[in-house]
Amino acid sequence: MIVEQNVPLQAHNSFGIVAKARQLVRVRSQEDVRQLLADPQLADRPKFVLGGGSNIVLTGDVKPLVLKVEVMGRAVVEDGPKASIVEVGAGENWHGTVGWTLEQGLPGLENLALIPGTVGGSPVQNIGAYGVELQDRFESLDAIDLVTGKTFTLDAAQCAFGYRDSVFKHVAAQEGDFGLAGRGLILRVRLRLPKPWKPVLGYADLERKMNETGVRAPSAQQIYDWICAVRGAKLPDPRVIGNAGSFFKNPTVTQDQCSDIIAREPGIVHYPMPDGTVKLAAGWLIDACGWKGKSVGNAGVYEKQALVLVNRGGATGGEVVTLARAIQTSVYERFGIRLEPEPVVV
Structure with missing residues (x-):
């Protein structure tokens, strides 16, 4: 078991927010956890499990004992x-x-x-x-x-x-x-x-790729390559621009609610679901409220995809949270829909 003190976490969260773990344990096996729980100084400490840090917003130094999961294979x-x-x-x-x-x-x-x-x-x-x-x-x-x-x-x-x-x-x-x-x-x-493998192709981006290439029966590798290209064009690389991917969940509404919104906003992007509900595109809702490209301090809404909040350089977790709440308020005031964040605020 390896225990480290005052570990910088900027490289361990995809937003690239500056923060430290006061204590961090690298978990490379279940035995590391058992040693930790047998240590009287560590066993009863509050704990925070950290993987790739791609779904968190750090708002300050992490006081709980950070368990950095590094089990490989x-x-x-x-x-x-x-x-x-x-x-x-x-x-x-x-x-x-x-x-x-x-x-x-x-x-x-x-x-x-x-x-x-x-x-x-x-x-x-x-x-x-x-x-x-x-x-x-x-x-x-x-x-x-x-x-x-x-x-x-x-x-x-x-x-x-x-x-x-x-x-x-x-x-x-x-x-x-x-x-x-x-x-x-x-x-x-x-x-x-x-087995047998069956491609899943029911999305506009993939249909567009099939039309562009003329390939109507793509292999798994071709689908992989297409999705990498599509995501790479739409979403910022966290190694270049700090972000946590899609920041909000796509909300679901009833068919009646959707019809009411369509009557007011005919262009809204929506997807009927098997259970009869309708999923709305959160990115479209945010864009419709004029947030694309806007910023609060050093936290901003990505210019190519309104569903992604980014660190424009030196953003704090507080700035990210403030921006997210402002977006939630705008969407609720215009559409009556409450957006739910995906990342965990720490």
Whole structure:
């Protein structure tokens, strides 16, 4: 177990916000967690689990003990006639893992290319893009209880996946509740890649690529390349411009609510959902309120995609939060819709 003092976190959060961890433990195995819990000076400290830092906004130095997850490794653990199962350490880079599966001849994750963060963060957020969510490719995960030190395994049902949601984002309000926020640290994730592979193509950006190239039956590698190109054109590289990707969830409304909004705003981008609700494009709502390219201090709204808030250089977490709240107020006043942020404010 490695314990470090006053560790700069600017390189460990994709917004690039300057902050420090007063103490940081690098978790490279479950044994590191057990040693931590056996240490009387550390065991009872409040803890903050940090993966790739792609879904957080730091508003100051982190006082809880930071557990930096660095469990590595990738392996194909099952290759059956109906699916292949791959097991990946929670500290592995998500996008790198998508590329690795394709190199192994195992398609299925290509629609999730170029999503920032680590594999361990993918089930917490139930990441998704271009018609595929993590839950669609999830088999199970191994985690460790930060109170008892016991390891446990969860399947998809036990993870309680929802839209950008899971059991890892909820705190148990009382004894018996199954909330694991702040308590469960994910060690490994197993992904199920179904056979035969079927492309998921029902998005305008992919349809546009098919029309441009004349390829009507793209391979998984072609879809991967297209999505990397599309995301690269729309979204800023966190290594160049600090950001946390999509900052707000796309809100869902009833069909009646959508019809009412369309009557006032015929151009609103919306997607009918299987359950009868309608998903609205949060980026369109923000753009319609005139926020694209605007700033609050050094935090701004990306010029190419209004759903992305960026660090224009030296932004504080407070500036990011102030900007986000101003956007929420504008959208609510115009559309009567409350936008919900995706990142966690720390």
